[in-house]
Amino acid sequence: xxxxxxxxxxxxxxxxxxxxxxxxxxxxxxxxxxxxxxxxxxxxxxxxxxxxxxxxxxxxxxxxxxxxxxxxxxxxxxxxxxxxxxxxxxxxxxxxxxxxxxxxxxxxxxxxxxxxxxxxxxxxxxxxxxxxxxxxxxxxxxxxxxxxxxxxxxxxxxxxxxxxxxxxxxxxxxxxxxxxxxxxxxxxxxxxxxxxxxxxxxxxxxxxxxxxxxxxxxxxxxxxxxxxxxxxxxxxxxxxxxxxxxxxxxxxxxxxxxxxxxxxxxxxxxxxxxxxxxxxxxxxxxxxxxxxxxxxxxxxxxxxxxxxxxxxxxxxxxxxxxxxxxxxxxxxxxxxxxxxxxxxxxxxxxxxxxxxxxxxxxxxxxxxxxxxxxxxxxxxxxxxxxxxxxxxxxxxxxxxxxxxxxxxxxxxxxxxxxxxxxxxxxxxxxxxxxxxxxxxxxxxxxxxxxxxxxxxxxxxxxxxxxxxxxxxxxxxxxxxxxxxxxxxxxxxxxxxxxxxxxxxxxxxxxxxxxxxxxxxxxxxxxxxxxxxxxxxxxxxxxxxxxxxxxxxxxxxxxxxxxxxxxxxxxxxxxxxxxxxxxxxxxxxxxxxxxxxxxxxxxxxxxxxxxxxxxxxxxxxxxxxxxxxxxxxxxxxxxxxxxxxxxxxxxxxxxxxxxxxxxxxxxxxxxxxxxxxxxxxxxxxxxxxxxxxxxxxxxxxxxxxxxxxxxxxxxxxxxxxxxxxxxxxxxxxxxxxxxx
Amino acid sequence: xxxxxxxxxxxxxxxxxxxxxxxxxxxxxxxxxxxxxxxxxxxxxxxxxxxxxxxxxxxxxxxxxxxxxxxxxxxxxxxxxxxxxxxxxxxxxxxxxxxxxxxxxxxxxxxxxxxxxxxxxxxxxxxxxxxxxxxxxxxxxxxxxxxxxxxxxxxxxxxxxxxxxxxxxxxxxxx
Numbered sequence: 064x065x066x067x068x069x070x071x072x073x074x075x076x077x078x079x080x081x082x083x084x085x086x087x088x089x090x091x092x093x094x095x096x097x098x099x100x101x102x103x104x105x106x107x108x109x110x111x112x113x114x115x116x117x118x119x120x121x122x123x124x125x126x127x128x129x130x131x132x133x134x135x136x137x138x139x140x141x142x143x144x145x146x147x148x149x150x151x152x153x154x155x156x157x158x159x160x161x162x163x164x165x166x167x168x169x170x171x172x173x174x175x176x177x178x179x180x181x182x183x184x185x186x187x188x189x190x191x192x193x194x195x196x197x198x199x200x201x202x203x204x205x206x207x208x209x210x211x212x213x214x215x216x217x218x219x220x221x222x223x224x225x226x227x228x229x230x231x232x233x234x235x236x237x238x239x240x241x242x243x244x245x246x247x248x249x250x251x252x253x254x255x256x257x258x259x260x261x262x263x264x265x266x267x268x269x270x271x272x273x274x275x276x277x278x279x280x281x282x283x284x285x286x287x288x289x290x291x292x293x294x295x296x297x298x299x300x301x302x303x304x305x306x307x308x309x310x311x312x313x314x315x316x317x318x319x320x321x322x323x324x325x326x327x328x329x330x331x332x333x334x335x336x337x338x339x340x341x342x343x344x345x346x347x348x349x350x351x352x353x354x355x356x357x358x359x360x361x362x363x364x365x366x367x368x369x370x371x372x373x374x375x376x377x378x379x380x381x382x383x384x385x386x387x388x389x390x391x392x393x394x395x396x397x398x399x400x401x402x403x404x405x406x407x408x409x410x411x412x413x414x415x416x417x418x419x420x421x422x423x424x425x426x427x428x429x430x431x432x433x434x435x436x437x438x439x440x441x442x443x444x445x446x447x448x449x450x451x452x453x454x455x456x457x458x459x460x461x462x463x464x465x466x467x468x469x470x471x472x473x474x475x476x477x478x479x480x481x482x483x484x485x486x487x488x489x490x491x492x493x494x495x496x497x498x499x500x501x502x503x504x505x506x507x508x509x510x511x512x513x514x515x516x517x518x519x520x521x522x523x524x525x526x527x528x529x530x531x532x533x534x535x536x537x538x539x540x541x542x543x544x545x546x547x548x549x550x551x552x553x554x555x556x557x558x559x560x561x562x563x564x565x566x567x568x569x570x571x572x573x574x575x576x577x578x579x580x581x582x583x584x585x586x587x588x589x590x591x592x593x594x595x596x597x598x599x600x601x602x603x604x605x606x607x608x609x610x611x612x613x614x615x616x617x618x619x620x621x622x623x624x625x626x627x628x629x630x631x632x633x634x635x636x637x638x639x640x641x642x643x644x645x646x647x648x649x650x651x652x653x654x655x656x657x658x659x660x661x662x663x664x665x666x667x668x669x670x671x672x673x674x675x676x677x678x679x680x681x682x683x684x685x686x687x688x689x690x691x692x693x694x695x696x697x698x699x700x701x702x703x704x705x706x707x708x709x710x711x712x713x714x715x716x717x718x719x720x721x722x723x724x725x726x727x728x729x730x731x732x733x734x735x736x737x738x739x740x741x742x743x744x745x746x747x748x749x750x751x752x753x754x755x756x757x758x759x760x761x762x763x764x765x766x767x768x769x770x771x772x773x774x775x776x777x778x779x780x781x782x783x784x785x786x787x788x789x790x791x792x793x794x795x796x797x798x799x800x801x802x
Numbered sequence: 803x804x805x806x807x808x809x810x811x812x813x814x815x816x817x818x819x820x821x822x823x824x825x826x827x828x829x830x831x832x833x834x835x836x837x838x839x840x841x842x843x844x845x846x847x848x849x850x851x852x853x854x855x856x857x858x859x860x861x862x863x864x865x866x867x868x869x870x871x872x873x874x875x876x877x878x879x880x881x882x883x884x885x886x887x888x889x890x891x892x893x894x895x896x897x898x899x900x901x902x903x904x905x906x907x908x909x910x911x912x913x914x915x916x917x918x919x920x921x922x923x924x925x926x927x928x929x930x931x932x933x934x935x936x937x938x939x940x941x942x943x944x945x946x947x948x949x950x951x952x953x954x955x956x957x958x959x960x961x962x963x964x965x966x967x968x969x970x971x972x973x974x975x976x977x
Contacts, residue, residue: 074913074914074916075913075916077921078912078913078918079905079913080921081912081918081921081924082896082905082909082910082912082913082918082921082924082925082928083856083896083897083899083900083905083909084854084855084856084857084895084896084897084925085856086921087855088855088858088922090855090859091849091855093853093855124819125819178850179846179850180839180841180842180846181819184841250956251920251922251956252858252860252866252868252920252922252923252954252955252956252957253858253860253920253922254859254860300920300921301920302858302920302921302922303919303920303922303956303957304920305956332859334862335860335861335862335863335865335866530920531918531919531920531921531957532919533919697916698916698919700916701916701919701957701959701962702919704958704959704961704962705919705957705958705959706958707958708958708960709958732861732863732865733860733861733863733865733866733954734863734865738954738956739958739960740951740952740954740960741946741947741948741950741951741953741955741960741963741964742944742947742948742951744947744958744960744961746961747961
């Protein structure tokens with residue numbers, strides 16, 4: 064393995080396709096006779112459709128059909144048939160099922176026409192009369208109705224330990240506060256789109272925006288009662304998703320519905336406002352009670368969470384697991400209740416629960432540290448935990464201390480002035496803040512296939528996704544390293560249901576999950592090569608075991624004697640093989656269950672706040688990550704930087720504002736829903752600390768898609784406090800909150 | 803009653819489509835004559851009729867910059883203008899930047915600096931950088947950040963994009 068592909072800052076293998084416009088995203092697969100579908104959404108949040116008049120739309124020349132609940136074809140009616148791989152407990156929403164309106168902007172009709180312009184125009188002619196009912200979308204007003212769900216789709220909140228109330232009562236210093244975090248929408252740059260191609264023989268090819276083609280396959284086949292072998296789902300490029308593509312969204316279903324009905328290919332692409340009509344990061348309110356002794360030992364922690372969900376599914380996420388992972392404390396207690404509202408079900412959004420929970424936890428800890436008169440970093444060191452107290456397990460690895468040390472040094476934390484409002488730069492108040500965080504490092508089951516041909520080219524495949532995370536690139540690196548091939552001789556294929564199974568790309572587990580399968584299948588090919596070589600009389604490798612040989616530059620040689628070598632090509636020619644093929648499945652080891660497996664991070668942030676105007680600039684971020692082995696430092700750094708940009712959005716910009724009169728998110732476009740732009744971003748330094756982990760998976764890599772976001776927002780909040788002396792507990796911090 | 807009758811009558815009549823117009827455009831160096839309805843945006847003409855899907859759609863409202871192209875050398879949001887308004891214009895899209903298979907230095911810069919992740923905003927970012935450099939207004943780092951703020955990158959590759967712009971500004975000065 065001397066090619067050393069792992070650990071190299073390789074350029075993305077799909078880079079050329081992306082910078083030339085050759086990379087095709089879901090909506091971009093053109094086929095002859097493609098019809099265009101445009102969705103009509105409900106104008107009310109709750110009630111019934113009294114009448115839906117499609118005649119004007121149908122009268123437009125070039126309109127093929129307006130599909131509604133009244134004229135749609137038959138499809139499955141049971142909840143189980145609509146449960147996709149990421150469905151929370153409850154009754155999934157079924158597009159155009161009946162005339163009941165469950166949320167504002169619910170799809171009520173699909174206009175299918177010859178051109179996109181015609182479909183858009185005709186969609187404005189569909190007239191819907193409603194029987195409106197009173198809706199409940201006001202989160203705070205409905206908090207009294209909060210309930211404990213029958214089943215959490217996230218981790219069940221940890222059982223309490225110690226005696227938190229008593230310890231809190233006795234504590235020298237206390238913080239009892241409430242934090243709030245608004246609803247946010249993913250808003251990937253590519254809007255959700257699906258092209259469904261119906262063929263004469265009844266076969267259906269679906270190009271979908273999805274974080275795992277298997278999910279669309281399962282959803283489409285079960286909801287329409289189609290045999291799996293008749294449906295082929297493809298998704299070679301995904302223009303960002305951040306969780307929005309975990310579940311097949313309604314455009315998938317509607318495109319397929321129309322294609323089956325019209326017996327022709329149909330495309331449905333959502334508009335930007337429609338991107339606010341499905342899953343979102345749920346709003347939460349969190350009550351924190353913390354108690355510490357005078358010398359800064361955390362004595363008690365109580366976290367009570369209220370989070371929104373829909374009336375038809377109980378969505379929950381891991382908001383309350385973080386204190387037990389991040390602070391040593393003998394008395395902790397948690398609750399997590401849901402508030403059901405007349406809106407669509409929330410959906411995992413980059414570090415679901417972590418972004419939310421760690422923001423509040425790290426803000427509360429900062430408040431406590433200030434009350435104690437302690438450096439917040441010193442407080443974290445004093446209360447460091449080497450154990451996951453939720454499950455009483457040791458960590459498989461946890462180099463968070465190294466993150467503190469290296470991050471603090473790079474940032475210059477020791478020069479921090481203690482008091483709030485004590486640093487300035489002209490009319491700007493300067494503040495420094497710190498926060499840390501964790502994110503799960505899971506592995507799931509996955510399969511991969513490898514084909515090695517006599518020309519020395521290796522093709523690896525698995526039905527996973529690359530949503531911008533770098534899957535194409537890192538899998539190519541892992542395969543090239545394992546079989547000692549140059550990068551350009553390896554091709555990795557994904558996003559296709561004809562390939563071996565892979566789970567959804569989510570939860571920062573793809574490198575761990577698919578990477579392990581890729582490594583394993585390449586090792587199998589290596590073993591095959593050795594056995595084949597040994598079939599030859601006088602093979603220089605005759606008595607060698609697998610451990611005795613190395614794969615380098617398309618050759619197999621003895622570790623002890625590099626001269627005893629034979630090329631892959633030679634092995635296959637002599638063995639009379641056109642190609643070698645292997646398919647394997649890999650799964651997490653039993654050993655993993657004995658450990659808590661998490662990546663860790665710390666963020667140091669500098670903000671500059673205009674004293675008169677309240678405008679906030681995040682002038683500097685240093686974030687240190689303990690994420691196990693880094694497969695590609697270049698793409699890894701990009702992911703962490705991007706997540707830091709997300710953290711800026713969470714802290715200062717993003718908020719989906721519910722208009723409770725209409726029960727609709729009123730800022731449903733990119734003009735009014737603010738995400739960070741180039742001018743909002745300044746210095747971001749990323750440090751990867753050395754971390755060895757032999758437990759998490761065979762690669763020792765932890766996955767980096769989410770760990771980068773969790774500690775950024777609280778570090779910004781804490782820096783704003785340090786700059787201004789104002790503790791803002793309701794995100795986002797817009798300038799009006801500082802004036 | 804009359805209203806209702808009129809409405810029904812109206813509903814029964816097929817709506818007249820706007821007549822097509824002839825537009826001549828030079829797209830990526832090739833002159834093309836197109837018959838277009840006046841309601842077709844430049845963006846939809848490229849993507850839907852010419853299948854030049856390198857130009858992306860992210861909002862259709864000029865809020866995201868994914869559809870940025872070069873119109874007579876200037877960067878514009880192609881979603882905000884109708885194709886029939888540009889008879890005789892010269893258009894360069896992402897598909898027209900590479901010459902004879904050789905990438906434009908900005909395209910190469912995006913790969914080397916990893917100035918993208920999902921790649922969806924990338925064609926618009928690249929066209930925007932090319933347009934920005936020829937405008938000659940960007941002098942400082944803050945200028946670059948401001949003048950590139952019409953192109954949203956949800957993956958957050960901004961700092962790497964800025965590196966490409968700086969490099970391209972240097973290169974253009976040296977020429």
